[in-house]
Amino acid sequence: MNDFEDFSNFCAPVSSGPLPRWQRKALESSQHVNRPSSASVTPGRSKSKTPKSAKRSKTPSGDRFIPNRKAMNMDVCRMHLTFESGKENGQRPSTTTDPVSSPSSTEKHANRYKQNASSEYSAVLASSLLDIPPSASSDFMRNDLPNSKILAFGDKAPAAKEGYLNPHRVLYNQNSFGSRVRRNKFRHIPQAPEKILDAPGLLEDFYLNLVDWGSNNTLAVALAESVYLWNADTGRIEQLCETPADDCITSVSWIPEGNYLAVGTNSTVVQIWDVEKMACTRRMRSHSGRVGALAWNGPLLSSGSRDSQIHNHDVRIPNHHVATLAAHTQEICGLKWSPNGTQLASGGNDNLVCVWDSTNAGSRWTPKFRFDQHNAAVKALAWCPWQNNLLATGGGTADRTLRFWSTASGACVNSIDTKSQVCSIVWSPHDKELVTSHGFSQNQLTVWKYPSLARMAELKGHTSRVLHTAISPDCQTVVSAAADETLRFWKVFAGNDSGRSGSKSGHFGKSDLSSSRSLTRSVNIR
């Protein structure tokens, strides 16, 4: 037994790994030869001595491979073998003094080390060989924190509002598919504006309507306190009116006949201006908030205000305020009469679109339809000129969708996410196309085919959001007014056939047609 203890003492430090060859030899020899003296040797020395004695006793003299032990530094090798696991926890001395516990502790340590290493290694190997992500194979259902349990509350968190979209979308998608427009499929649309005019002092306010192009081929633009008229035929600019310094113009709208301009102001007054005499013919007070939207229907002028009401004014009679349309709860920013004059569409900051029917209104107006699908203020409204009961609406920054409604049935017949704030919409009267103007991030105008809603062109150039658009009387040019204080004229539409052939050379078409019409169909305003 003493011998056995000696033996275990002797071979203790290397029991963790595979035995070196010399130890196997020693083992064999100790089984055959009862080794006499090594037990009394101090352990430190025994290590250095052992290989030698083992080698000497067993080296055969045949023609076998005989390693050159002299050339190997066996002491160092052994030191590496034993110290590798033992030295971190300072077990080196104990291996020699405590023969029973030391092997086991070293072994344990080494085993744990090996286990960790091998599991890690095999996981990495498996993931690289089998193409399985390391986490997927093992962690998916297993609790990744040992000795714990995972608890979840039974009632789940409420879902977000229906139709709500992540507002971060606008940070990620910056109209990335604009480049994918298949332009060659459509006719050529010039990408650059035909003309750029400066509009210093143009208010940057989404809720106003500051640009209108009348049938007399005159563009009315409200710049802060003044209204300017730009004659597209002659290029002449006239200042029509100016408000006091503490007031400003909030909306302009041409009567379809082209000889009168309605002007809404911040001071809640609606003014009617005769542009031939350059004189104000009428001031109408009824609202309690600024008038941000105006729309004509024959002699009837509808005005939408910040007080959330729409008032109908019959401009021919002294008692002009003939009807109040109250369905919105916030500022009215979009107002359009349908081309046949039977329906009025209104859009407000309360994300609501209302359609009012004038034919069976009587004294008390109630909306025929209320569309609440938009998630932002609806300023962009446009009636389709070539299809009855088709209304296009566009939502603001939080919504960014373009929707098409049948105002006969109240159904949303089409919609598309434009990825950008929709500020205004203009239909082409002669082609199945429309133009929308947008804000962040491209500040572009987009030309759409309807009803396919394919993007025919993206017109870029404005450096800030394109707040207002208007179409010329010859139906070819669209003017856009943006918060970068410029007006840009884009030749977007082909116009009608006669216009197409007639105005090849001319800049903005001939105004003789519209002016003659304005003579024959002038409205008598007191």
Place this chain on the structure above:
Amino acid sequence: MAPTSSAPASTPPSSTPPPPDHSITISGSADLVADFFSYAVNTLLFLRGVYPPDTFKHAQKYGVTVYLSTDQKVQAYLQTVLTQMRTWLHNSALRRLVVIIASAATRNVLERWAFDVNLSEHHQTTPTASNPTSQKDPQRIMSEIQAIIRQISATVTFLPLLDEACSFDILIYTDKAVQTPTKWHESGPRTIPNAEQVTLRSFSTSLHNVDASVSFSITDD
């Protein structure tokens, strides 16, 4: 790793007079961590756009702007879960809090925010009877929390867009010994296969260490 802390430590009496200077008791430290979780979860819901931004109000906390949900239902849910979480935290039974953001339609986990809570060595070794306190300057703790909140706000720059309606859930890892309360049930870890993990900053009250990390799915591109 704190496997030895599984012995349920009783809540230290909250009536103990606060030691002088700015030393923090274990209960104060737990409150600090629980408050952080409450603000962090609310702010996460805002920043990741799980709920509309107009249902949040903003407040100043830790020297940064945090967002708090004003939606009644969300508030009620968070109130229930976070109150229970606070209890566990006081009992030193809380190991980890995980906020899961999953697709509402497919229920696939899109983002997983993990906050590991580790009791410091000091607290583990000394029994709770001796009321361990922390001498860490509250100002420093505050700035560490501030750094985490800032970092969470900055994650919007690298996290993929949550381009669909999302729901969120809170998983709480507790000690095995904890009894499951009524209306709670055990859940899987709901990890994300093929996930990218980003370790965020951590903060420590010197009694509790909180390590934050976010993992998200990188299936696209």
